Amino acid sequence: EIPLKYGATNDGKRQDPAMQKFRDNRLGAFIHWGLYAIPGGEWNGKVYGGAAEWLKSWAKVPADEWLKLMDQWNPTKFDAKKWAKMAKEMGAKYVKITTKHHEGFCLWPSKYSKYTVANTPYKKDVLGEMVKAYNDEGIDVHFYFSVMDWSHPDYRYSIKSEEDSIAFSRFLEFTDNQLKELATRYPTVKDFWFDGTWDASIKKNGWWTAHAEQMLKEMLPGVTINSRLRADDNGKRHFDSNGRLMGDYESGYERRLPDPVKDLKVTQWDWEACMTIPENQWGYHKDWSLSYVKTPIEVIDRIVHAVSMGGNMVVNFGPQADGDFRPEEKALATAIGKWMHRYGEAVYACDYAGFDKQDWGYYTRGKNGEVYMIVFNQPYSERLVVKTPKGISVEKAALLGTGEEMNVVETARNEYNISIPEKSPDEPYVIRLKVRAAKGTKGIYRDALT
Numbered sequence: 097e098i099p100l101k102y103g104a105t106n107d108g109k110r111q112d113p114a115m116q117k118f119r120d121n122r123l124g125a126f127i128h129w130g131l132y133a134i135p136g137g138e139w140n141g142k143v144y145g146g147a148a149e150w151l152k153s154w155a156k157v158p159a160d161e162w163l164k165l166m167d168q169w170n171p172t173k174f175d176a177k178k179w180a181k182m183a184k185e186m187g188a189k190y191v192k193i194t195t196k197h198h199e200g201f202c203l204w205p206s207k208y209s210k211y212t213v214a215n216t217p218y219k220k221d222v223l224g225e226m227v228k229a230y231n232d233e234g235i236d237v238h239f240y241f242s243v244m245d246w247s248h249p250d251y252r253y254s255i256k257s258e259e260d261s262i263a264f265s266r267f268l269e270f271t272d273n274q275l276k277e278l279a280t281r282y283p284t285v286k287d288f289w290f291d292g293t294w295d296a297s298i299k300k301n302g303w304w305t306a307h308a309e310q311m312l313k314e315m316l317p318g319v320t321i322n323s324r325l326r327a328d329d330n331g332k333r334h335f336d337s338n339g340r341l342m343g344d345y346e347s348g349y350e351r352r353l354p355d356p357v358k359d360l361k362v363t364q365w366d367w368e369a370c371m372t373i374p375e376n377q378w379g380y381h382k383d384w385s386l387s388y389v390k391t392p393i394e395v396i397d398r399i400v401h402a403v404s405m406g407g408n409m410v411v412n413f414g415p416q417a418d419g420d421f422r423p424e425e426k427a428l429a430t431a432i433g434k435w436m437h438r439y440g441e442a443v444y445a446c447d448y449a450g451f452d453k454q455d456w457g458y459y460t461r462g463k464n465g466e467v468y469m470i471v472f473n474q475p476y477s478e479r480l481v482v483k484t485p486k487g488i489s490v491e492k493a494a495l496l497g498t499g500e501e502m503n504v505v506e507t508a509r510n511e512y513n514i515s516i517p518e519k520s521p522d523e524p525y526v527i528r529l530k531v532r533a534a535k536g537t538k539g540i541y542r543d544a545l546t
């Protein structure tokens with residue numbers, strides 16, 4: 097054991113009600129909204145294919161020029177109630193909002209920066225309106241916060257001099273002030289998801305990341321904090337020098353997911369993945385033809401994949417500068433919501449089932465021990481193979497929705513064929529298994545001698 101002052105604080109998964117709610121929520125929506133939505137990936141007549149919220153970087157725009165976009169921030173179509181209805185219809189149980197992205201523009205009227213909504217033609221506290229509207233719909237609100245801030249003269253990528261060190265400590269104080277401001281103005285916030293924490297300057301100040309986590313937890317009992325904020329005494333990030341997860345859940349699965357066979361270690365801790373609809377666009381980009389846009393079923397596959405391994409999934413939306421959503425995102429939210437309305441029982445408050453992955457799809461397990469089969473790939477054999485852990489037998493199988501009983505045929509020790517539905521559901525569907533912990537049945541099966 098390496099002695100650490102700023103290492104992991106939890107020993108295993110948090111079991112308190114606030115963390116249980118975080119976990120049970122399972123499906124979230126990301127809102128990436130900022131000045132970057134105005135140019136939408138184009139600068140001086142050139143369209144950049146990279147992530148739209150990084151356009152300042154791709155087009156090498158100086159901060160003061162970039163921040164002049166504030167003069168155009170006037171989302172006349174913004175209606176927080178409509179946004180909340182959309183999230184509700186999608187079946188998102190929480191929404192993560194970019195309070196401040198790398199550009200430094202604040203969606204709330206921060207006292208500590210002039211780069212805020214208060215100093216735009218629109219003036220209003222859009223963050224406050226969103227928090228209220230989502231909460232009124234029973235949706236939890238999480239705050240995305242970028243520590244790296246391209247608008248702030250005291251930000252440093254690395255600490256190479258005493259001057260750097262003095263400037264950066266001013267920057268960390270500024271950041272503390274903004275975090276306290278957010279926690280004070282919006283006390284119903286349930287989580288802080290930190291980004292922009294990979295630079296050497298932060299790794300060198302692991303103490304501050306531990307302090308920021310502690311400060312927020314003192315101000316907001318139960319609040320959850322992602323692992324990405326954290327660096328330990330030695331600059332180790334996410335997992336400390338003793339391999340222990342820092343923060344309350346791992347936040348490394350961004351636009352990627354753990355392998356359901358090789359990466360089962362992730363089932364030992366809480367984690368949350370996030371994903372984009374195009375290949376890599378978080379902020380609004382005007383041209384989605386530049387990369388592959390996932391279909392609703394491809395998004396649902398990723399949601400179920402995460403839950404099948406004990407994780408959450410956050411699906412990203414990049415609202416337009418006018419405060420409305422592009423049609424593709426509205427259609428996606430509706431499609432996900434339709435599926436979640438029918439089959440959400442296999443997602444919400446579900447977890448890793450402990451069954452070996454099969455080609456037809458994923459397993460999840462509900463709170464009362466029921467096991468769900470979420471079928472994405474129906475086999476030509478018309479038989480869904482289920483291999484149960486030792487000592488577990490399958491009693492019954494029923495199609496969610498119609499309740500149609502599936503045939504359960506034992507084909508070998510701990511192996512079953514489950515029949516497919518009489519009438520194809522024409523969409524990924526869910527079979528609920530009733531399983532039993534069989535006593536030590538010797539059974540009729542014997543292994544081959546080889």
Ligand SMILES: Cc1ccc([C@@H]2N[C@@H](C)[C@@H](O)[C@H]2O)cc1
Pocket residue numbers: 128147149150291292350370378
């Ligand atoms: C290299 C890189 C840096 C930052 C990001 C940010 N994290 C996502 C959640 C978005 O906010 C993206 O801008 C993505 C890639």
